[in-house]
Amino acid sequence: MYYIIALVALVFIVLTGIVISRLQNVLKSVKSDDSTEVKHTGNRFNGAMFLFVLVLGGIAIFWSYMDARGDFLPTASSIHGRRTDDLFWFSMGILTIPFIFVNVLIFYFSWKYQYKKGNTAAFYPDNHRLELIWTIVPAIVMALLVFTGWKAWSDITGEAPQDAEVIEITGKQFNWITRYSGVNDNTLGNYDYRLIDAQNEVGIDLSDENSFDDFMGPASAIHIPVNTPVLLKIRARDVLHSVFIPHMRVKMDAVPGMPTKFWFVADKTTADMRAELNDPDFNYELACTEICGMGHFSMGTKIVVEDEASYRKWCAEQPTFLNTYPEYLAKVPDNLKAKAMKYLPEGSVTAVADSTSGTVGMGSSSLR
Amino acid sequence: MSAIVGAESIHEHAESHEHHHVSQNFWQKYIFSEDHKVIAKQYLITGIIWAVIGISMSVIFRIQLGMPDSNLSWLKPVLGQWISDSGKLDPNFYLALVTMHGTIMVFFVLTAGLSGTFSNFLIPLQIGARDMASGFMNMLSYWFFFLASIIMFGSIFLQTGPAAGGWVIYPPLSALPEAHPGSGMGMTLWLTSMAFFIVSQLLGGINYITTVINLRTRGMSFDRLPLTIWAFLITAVLGLISFPVLLSSVLLLIMDRHFGTSFYLSDIYINGEALPNVGGSPILFQHLFWFLGHPEVYIVLLPGLGITSEVIATNARKPIFGYRAMIASMLGIAFLAFIVWAHHMFVTGMNPFLGSVFMFLTLIIAVPSAVKGFNYITTLWRGNIVFTPGMLFSIGLVSLFVSGGLTGIILGNSALDIQLHDTYFVVAHFHLVMGAASAFGLFAGVYHWFPKMFGRMMNPTLGQLHFWLSFIGIYMVFIPMHYVGIAGFPRRYYQFTSYDFTHKFMDMNMFISIAAIFSFLAQFIFLWNFFYSIFKGKKAPKNPWRSNTLEWTTPVNVGHGNWEGEIPAVYRWSYDYSKPGAKEDFIPQNVPYSQTLESNLPHENELIATEKEIEAQNFNDQFKTAH
Numbered sequence: 001m002y003y004i005i006a007l008v009a010l011v012f013i014v015l016t017g018i019v020i021s022r023l024q025n026v027l028k029s030v031k032s033d034d035s036t037e038v039k040h041t042g043n044r045f046n047g048a049m050f051l052f053v054l055v056l057g058g059i060a061i062f063w064s065y066m067d068a069r070g071d072f073l074p075t076a077s078s079i080h081g082r083r084t085d086d087l088f089w090f091s092m093g094i095l096t097i098p099f100i101f102v103n104v105l106i107f108y109f110s111w112k113y114q115y116k117k118g119n120t121a122a123f124y125p126d127n128h129r130l131e132l133i134w135t136i137v138p139a140i141v142m143a144l145l146v147f148t149g150w151k152a153w154s155d156i157t158g159e160a161p162q163d164a165e166v167i168e169i170t171g172k173q174f175n176w177i178t179r180y181s182g183v184n185d186n187t188l189g190n191y192d193y194r195l196i197d198a199q200n201e202v203g204i205d206l207s208d209e210n211s212f213d214d215f216m217g218p219a220s221a222i223h224i225p226v227n228t229p230v231l232l233k234i235r236a237r238d239v240l241h242s243v244f245i246p247h248m249r250v251k252m253d254a255v256p257g258m259p260t261k262f263w264f265v266a267d268k269t270t271a272d273m274r275a276e277l278n279d280p281d282f283n284y285e286l287a288c289t290e291i292c293g294m295g296h297f298s299m300g301t302k303i304v305v306e307d308e309a310s311y312r313k314w315c316a317e318q319p320t321f322l323n324t325y326p327e328y329l330a331k332v333p334d335n336l337k338a339k340a341m342k343y344l345p346e347g348s349v350t351a352v353a354d355s356t357s358g359t360v361g362m363g364s365s366s367l368r
Numbered sequence: 369m370s371a372i373v374g375a376e377s378i379h380e381h382a383e384s385h386e387h388h389h390v391s392q393n394f395w396q397k398y399i400f401s402e403d404h405k406v407i408a409k410q411y412l413i414t415g416i417i418w419a420v421i422g423i424s425m426s427v428i429f430r431i432q433l434g435m436p437d438s439n440l441s442w443l444k445p446v447l448g449q450w451i452s453d454s455g456k457l458d459p460n461f462y463l464a465l466v467t468m469h470g471t472i473m474v475f476f477v478l479t480a481g482l483s484g485t486f487s488n489f490l491i492p493l494q495i496g497a498r499d500m501a502s503g504f505m506n507m508l509s510y511w512f513f514f515l516a517s518i519i520m521f522g523s524i525f526l527q528t529g530p531a532a533g534g535w536v537i538y539p540p541l542s543a544l545p546e547a548h549p550g551s552g553m554g555m556t557l558w559l560t561s562m563a564f565f566i567v568s569q570l571l572g573g574i575n576y577i578t579t580v581i582n583l584r585t586r587g588m589s590f591d592r593l594p595l596t597i598w599a600f601l602i603t604a605v606l607g608l609i610s611f612p613v614l615l616s617s618v619l620l621l622i623m624d625r626h627f628g629t630s631f632y633l634s635d636i637y638i639n640g641e642a643l644p645n646v647g648g649s650p651i652l653f654q655h656l657f658w659f660l661g662h663p664e665v666y667i668v669l670l671p672g673l674g675i676t677s678e679v680i681a682t683n684a685r686k687p688i689f690g691y692r693a694m695i696a697s698m699l700g701i702a703f704l705a706f707i708v709w710a711h712h713m714f715v716t717g718m719n720p721f722l723g724s725v726f727m728f729l730t731l732i733i734a735v736p737s738a739v740k741g742f743n744y745i746t747t748l749w750r751g752n753i754v755f756t757p758g759m760l761f762s763i764g765l766v767s768l769f770v771s772g773g774l775t776g777i778i779l780g781n782s783a784l785d786i787q788l789h790d791t792y793f794v795v796a797h798f799h800l801v802m803g804a805a806s807a808f809g810l811f812a813g814v815y816h817w818f819p820k821m822f823g824r825m826m827n828p829t830l831g832q833l834h835f836w837l838s839f840i841g842i843y844m845v846f847i848p849m850h851y852v853g854i855a856g857f858p859r860r861y862y863q864f865t866s867y868d869f870t871h872k873f874m875d876m877n878m879f880i881s882i883a884a885i886f887s888f889l890a891q892f893i894f895l896w897n898f899f900y901s902i903f904k905g906k907k908a909p910k911n912p913w914r915s916n917t918l919e920w921t922t923p924v925n926v927g928h929g930n931w932e933g934e935i936p937a938v939y940r941w942s943y944d945y946s947k948p949g950a951k952e953d954f955i956p957q958n959v960p961y962s963q964t965l966e967s968n969l970p971h972e973n974e975l976i977a978t979e980k981e982i983e984a985q986n987f988n989d990q991f992k993t994a995h
Contacts, residue, residue, distance in 0.1 A: 009886075015836060041828050046755035049836060050763075057840075061847055068851040071872045073787070081787075088784050095774045102741060102770045109748040110763055113684070114755065120953065121685040121946040122750040130746070131693050131739065138738040142731045145781060150724050152783035157720035173547065173638075193635040194642045203637070234717075238638040239541040240650060242715070242790065246856040246869045249787045253716045255650055256540055257634025260717030285867050289790040289858040291534045292541060293548045294459050298866035 018045075040115055047114035054107035058100075074247050075277065077268040077284070077305070080156045081249030087152055091145055160263035164229035167222070170202045171234075171241030171254040174295030176286065177201050178222050182213030183315050188233065189214050193256075196237065199325045206322075206331040212343050215318040221302040222286065224266060225311035231263040242290035245303065247273075253290055269305045319345075392928075400511075402503030403928055407510050408489035409821060412814070414517060415481020416898070419807075420891075421521075422472035425465045427888050432457045434881025436863050450529070459862040463532040464550050466860055468524065470535025471558070473803065475565060476520070478668040480513050482810045483607075486671055487576045487600040489817065493919035494594050496585025496936060498929045498990040501578040505571050512568035516561045523557035531558035534860060536661065539632040539653050543624045546639045556625070559618050566615045569607050576604035583990070585918070587938035587982040592957065594917050594942040595688060598695050599674020602702045603667050609706070610663040617656035624648070651716055658709035665802050666705045670698060672809020673740060673769070676762040678942075679816050680744060682915045683759035684751030685953050687943035690743045697736035697743075704733045714782040715789050723782045730780035734773070741770045752946070752953075756913065757831025758816030764839045765808040771843075772800025775850065790860075793853025796846045804842045811838075814898070819912050823925040824905030826897050834893040841887030848876050848883075916942045916956045935989055937982050939975070 076082045113121075168179040168188050179202055181188045189211020195203040204211045217223065224230045234243055236254035243262070244251045252262040274282045284303035288296055306314070322328060322343040332340045401407060428447075431438060439455035440447075450461035488506065492499055500506045523530040532550025533542040537558065545552040580601045584593075593601075620631040624645075632653045633645035681688040688694060710718060710726040744766045753759065775797040778784050788794060811834075818826050857870050864870035864877070911920040918938065922930050936958035944955040950967035961968050962976045 011840075016833065040754050040756075042832055043755050046760065046832055047753075053836075053840065057843065064848060064851070068848070068873070068876065072851065072854045074856060074869055084783050084787060087781070088778065088787070091778050091781065091784065095777060098738075099771060099774050102745065103767055105745050106748065106763060106767050106770075109745065109751075110753060110755075113748060113751045114753050115685075116752070119752045121752040123687060123946050123948055124689065124746070124750065125687040125943065126690050126693070127746075131690050131743075134742040135735060135739055139732075139735050142734050142777070145777065146728050146731050149727060149781035149783045153720065153724060153727065153781075156783060156786070157723070193637050196637040196642060198640075238636055239544065239547050240538055244790075244856075244858065246787075251715050251786050251789055255717050256636050257646070258649060258651060258717055281868075283868065285869055287858060287867055287869075290538070291463065291860045294463070296463070297459070297861035297863055300867055 043115050047111045050107045050110040054104065075273070076247065076249060077273060078248040078250070078264045078266050080152070080264055081247070083152055084156075084249055087148055090148070094141065094145070156264075160231040160261070161229045164231040164263055165225055166231050166233060167217075167224065168202065168233045168235065169222070169243060169254075170237055171243070171288065171292070171299070172201075172237040173239065173293050174288075174299040175219065176222075176243075176288075176299070176301050178217030179204070179321075180215050180217060180315060180318070181210075182215060182320065183312075184213040185210055191235075193237070195331075200321075200328065202235070202237070204321055206328055206340070207333050207336070209336050209339055212322060212332075212336075212340050213320055215315075215320045216324070217318075219301070221283075221304045223304045223306060223311060223314050225308050226269045226272075226305050227265065227267050228308060228311075229263055229265050231261060234260045234262065239292050240290045241288050241292050241299070244287045244289040245284065246287070247284050251289060266305045269307060270303075271306075273305075400507060402499070402507050404488045404492050404500045404503070404506060405821070405926060405930075407506050408485050410510050411480055411484035411488060411513070412821075414514065415477050415485060415810075416895070418472050418476040418481065418517070420895070422469050422477055423888055423891065425469040425472070427885055428457070429462055429465045429469070430881040430884045432462060433861075433863070434878040434884075436865065457862075460532060460549055461529055462862045463534075463548075463860065464529045464554070467532050467534055467537075467550070468520075468530050471520070471531070474535060474664065474668065475562070476517060478803070478806045478810070479569065479607075479664070480565070482806060482813070483600065483603055483667065483671045484510075484513065484572060485810075486596070486675060486813050486817070487572070487604065489821065490596055490919065491576055491579050491600055492583070493820070493922065493926075493930060494597050494917050494942075495580060495583060495588055496918050496931075496938065497579060497583035497988065498931075498935070500575050501583060502575055506575050509568045509571035509575065512564050512571065516565035516568060519557050519561035519564065523554050523561070526553050526557070528552050528554060530554040536654075536657060537621075538657075539621060539624065539650050540636055543621060543632060544636070544638060545625075559622050559625075562618055563615060566611045566618070569611050573604040573608040573611075576600055577608065580604075583988050585935045585938055585988060586985040588957075591692075592938055592941045595677035595691070595694055595698075596671075596674040596917075598698060599670045599677070602698050603670045603674075606663045606667050606670070606702055606705060610660040610667075613656055614660035617653055617660075620656075621653065651713070651718065654713050654716060655710070658712045659706070661712065662709040663702075663705040665798070666701055668802055668806045669769075669809075670701070672765060672806040672812075673698070675809045675813040675816070676744065676765050678917070679756075679758045679762040679812050680747050680766075681943050681945060682816075682913050683754045683756055683762075684747055685754070685945045686747055686751045687941075687945055688743070689746040690739070691941065691943060693739055694743055697739045700736035701733060701740075704729065704736070708733060708780075711780050711782070711785075714785045720782075727780060727782045731777060734777055734780075737769075737773055741766060741773075754913075755832065756815065757826070757828055757835055758812045758814075758913075760832060760835040760839075761808045761812035761815065764835060765805050765812065767839075768800050768805040768808060768842065772797055772802070772805060772846075776801060787856065788853060790858055791853040792849050792857045792859055795859050796849035796853055799849075800842070800846050804846070808838075811835075811894070816913065817919075818898075818901065818905075819908030819924075820919050820922075820926065822902050822905070823908055824901050825908050825912065826901040826905060830893055830897045834890060834897065837890035837893070838887055841883055841890055844883035845880055845887060848880050852876060852880070911956075914952070914954050916944060916954050918957055921956060921958055929991055937985075939979060939982065940972075 073085055076085050166181040166188055170177045187210045190205040190208040191203045192205050193203050234252050234254045236256045241254040248264055248266055250262055250264050252260050274280055286301050286303055288299035320343045322340060323345050326344045329340055440451050440457055441455040444451045450458045528549040531554045532548055541547050542551050542555050623629040624631050624633055630645035630648035632650050633648040636643045677688050708730045711730040714723045779788060779797055815826060815831050852873050908924055910924055921936050938957045939960040940957055942957050946953045947967045955964055960979050961972050962979060
């Protein structure tokens with residue numbers, strides 16, 4: 001790396017040297033020449049520079065591309081991810097043609113048609129056929145790209161399958177909170193931002209019976225099953241955030257007051273990826289990509305992708321929200337209390353049941 | 369006969385001329401001037417000062433990104449409390465730097481500095497007018513900009529720092545002082561400054577449009593206008609339609625911040641309490657912002673393209689290829705600019721169907737852009753190219769415009785935008801196509817019209833050196849930045865060490881930073897050349913580039929009113945370069961066809977009959993009408 005920088009610095013210094021030495025000559029000639037006619041100084045030098053920069057730039061871009069290629073788009077591990085990757089490289093391939101073609105023409109023409117005494121430029125103000133060609137050809141290419149892109153976009157953003165695993169992810173300054181829809185109903189309970197407090201971080205509405213089996217994901221990592229559609233329901237608590245899972249090609253903003261969603265199918269478990277990349281420390285990551293304040297650059301978490309069986313097992317092991325904070329039984333309407341009871345920890349049932357009738361239990365100071 | 373008429377009118381003019389000069393003291397002449405040329409220079413110098421500030425900021429955060437372990441204690445004298453005792457940049461201030469860099473470069477440098485300078489300077493000179501339609505409004509426009517500048521500059525020195533929510537200032541981050549220190553007083557000043565800035569733009573824009581429509585000289589029909597003027601006219605229309613929308617979004621944000629409304633706020637729980645606001649939408653702000661924000665890209669770029677058209681034609685000694693297609697493509701781009709804004713919002717949760725519509729509209733814009741690119745190239749083809757610094761920067765602009773524009777086709781594709789949105793791929797894309805290309809337009813314009821502005825020449829060799837260092841430097845910064853973006857590095861990150869997926873390309877980021885510093889240093893060549901040449905440059909001849917447009921028919925040191933005698937009439941378009949049969953390789957616009965019988969095309973001989981008619985027209989001469 002340092003060699004490259006040194007090399008570039010050298011090119012700059014040499015260039016500066018050449019120009020300054022030429023400048024000296026020019027200054028000398030200026031002194032002996034009082035006419036106000038402007039001379040074309042350095043025309044041949046600049047013409048040659050165009051060729052030089054074209055060739056050197058072409059080599060530099062090609063080399064740097066080949067060198068950096070290994071670290072491009074991280075290995076895709078979702079079904080739609082590989083589709084957009086293919087589309088990306090297809091589009092890049094097509095666009096490389098005009099990139100090279102146009103730049104070569106600009107640089108080559110600049111060199112080829114540089115000023116020469118006695119030459120006369122062609123008087124060539126228009127040619128309708130040419131103009132028609134370079135209006136229609138880009139239009140056709142664009143139509144092709146639009147069509148392929150549109151097909152992919154509508155499939156990706158279409159409705160999630162009915163059986164998709166529903167996970168709610170809420171962004172706040174500066175971490176992510178996940179809520180799973182539970183082992184019994186695969187439906188998230190309602191929420192209301194006014195119910196948020198220190199324990200109930202996403203404002204679960206316990207008057208909705210769907211929320212009884214909901215459990216909060218641990219802060220350490222988000223678990224998702226492999227080869228199963230996962231529907232992320234995305235929310236934000238304070239400012240805009242954005243869910244970005246680079247390996248899954250997932251990105252969607254989290255907007256306060258406007259829930260968003262994104263569904264995808266991860267088809268490589270964390271273990272698969274560790275084997276594929278030959279990197280035992282590999283972890284899927286989730287990052288924030290919408291500026292959200294001081295901690296924006298580190299507002300991330302890990303994702304564990306595991307097979308269906310171990311995912312189900314993991315889910316079953318997680319304590320429901322009510323199990324963790326039994327005092328919230330007070331929030332459950334009387335007619336649903338019986339249903340909620342079975343999610344409470346063993347032994348605490350009677351204590352909490354008592355407390356609901358009169359005095360309020362531990363931790364209730366935060367209940368408003 | 370016409371000579372006698374001319375002499376009479378010179379006499380007449382001399383009287384009125386005196387009347388105009390009687391009361392000019394220093395303040396009226398140089399500070400609160402109503403002369404478009406002085407106002408243009410005021411815009412230019414203010415823009416240059418802002419550019420130095422804005423680019424310096426980028427160098428600071430590039431050092432942070434490229435050399436994360438470096439000790440920045442040496443910046444303590446400048447940045448004070450924002451550098452910690454261990455020599456680290458404050459993460460809050462990093463965001464403030466990113467935000468201010470964007471705001472300054474987009475609005476204060478490339479909108480005011482570029483369009484403000486050249487629209488003011490060139491519109492009256494190239495259409496043959498004594499001054500702008502309203503000199504007073506023009507002066508107001510600059511001083512509102514100056515006021516906006518002072519407020520924005522002042523905000524940098526606040527204890528809590530300037531605005532720091534990104535240049536797009538998305539609420540709720542920008543609306544809630546408790547969300548970020550920069551959203552307090554810094555954001556208040558940002559919004560105030562922008563409100564004044566918009567007033568300045570509107571005053572300027574109305575003036576540009578009115579002047580182009582009403583004050584064209586005899587014979588200067590729309591199909592004889594130089595492409596620069598077309599570009600400035602279309603730019604002004606874009607600004608006039610889109611800036612009020614930004615003003616309204618700014619005003620609504622001010623209401624949300626200070627008067628308890630809920631336009632953009634809903635369901636927010638922050639700092640341990642739930643805010644009462646419900647029913648607002650942060651997405652609404654994004655729609656309003658980008659309704660300006662996208663046309664803004666073209667407000668920045670079109671003047672650069674207009675300048676390029678003029679400079680390339682002049683220095684290739686060829687007529688611009690496809691004059692009408694150039695106008696049509698600019699009109700097409702301007703129209704489409706208003707219906708593509710939501711491509712900035714594909715993954716904000718907007719309805720995906722809307723995303724498909726905006727993807728389709730966005731990719732259409734590639735067609736007029738391609739036409740422009742190919743027309744420039746064909747203008748170079750079989751030319752006789754003189755590499756003045758202005759010409760070099762114009763050629764560079766075409767290359768940057770095409771290279772940067774192509775990646776826009778990737779980003780405009782909503783399916784691909786999922787992965788690339790808000791990554792360095794976007795940063796690289798818009799810096800090439802809008803930042804660097806427009807800056808090159810600015811440089812091309814300064815080098816080309818410096819002789820007309822200051823009556824002196826800039827040093828061409830230093831200009832050429834400046835070009836090559838900038839051009840190579842820009843590509844060395846932004847080509848690798850695409851790679852970093854393809855790897856998924858998100859933008860506006862204080863550092864890349866928090867994630868495994870950004871734990872690579874360390875040396876690539878260092879390379880980008882070093883290239884950025886190189887390019888920054890190269891700009892000092894320009895600064896020296898510019899300021900030195902104002903005072904010590906070689907005296908300029910009347911028409912140094914042998915150009916056709918009207919400004920070169922004015923005296924070397926242009927006085928108030930631009931032309932000493934009568935305003936010249938115009939008989940032809942401005943691109944009669946290297947016309948077969950002509951004595952010289954250029955025929956200025958004010959030369960009638962009756963004097964160039966040897967080079968006239970058949971249909972042009974017919975136009976000789978209309979010359980009398982043109983000469984007899986009302987002059988639109990502001991010195992001759994009562995005011």
